[in-house]
Amino acid sequence: MENENKESKSNGMELLENVIKSNTENTEQNIKLQSAIEDHTILLNDVQMSLQDMHSIYDDAVSFSKLEEAKRTEFLASIPTQIETVLSKETKDDLESFGKDIRWRKKFIWSGIGVFVIAVLVLIVSINFATNWYKESIKAKSELRQDILNEIADEGRKIYDENEIKILRENTKVMQLWIKNNPKKAEDFQRFKDGFDANKNKN
Known part of the structure; x- marks a missing residue:
């Protein structure tokens, strides 16, 4: 009888140690998850700062484009329509430089949009990964608890x-x-x- 009690206590202690170990592992997993979420938050803050910088650059580009468009319109309006004119080399160079500058700014704007899209995709994937990982962690914890309860019930014991x-x-x-x-x-x-x-x- 004493041996059975000792064995029962030993099994109970073993089960208790398993539960404590499981809780410790779950706590460590929750800490890792919290750390991952903090990393994602930092990443989001960096992305937000980058987007703010891109927005500022985009505003500058739009302002510059509008200013150049206004100057170009003013310049074209100053040219008589009924008189044949020959543009000087300096004027041609200015127009070519203006065209190159506009093309460069368009490429920069499209690059900024591409970076924004990639950042959003990374954010979505990160959130999805963190959510799935958390769900699996909770599921594993519940399954382990149920296995322990089933093992206790199979041995004819109760809690x-x-x-x-x-x-x-x-x-x-x-x-x-x-x-x-x-x-x-x-x-x-x-x-x-x-x-x-x-x-x-x-x-």
């Missing part, structure tokens, strides 16, 4: 509330003390208990 066990122990001590102090009445109680156990075994 009781610690307070209930404490109350039962206190009641047992009180009953033993009462039996010790009332030996005559204790015999009646013992006969009642034997009859109760016999009926219980029959059922």
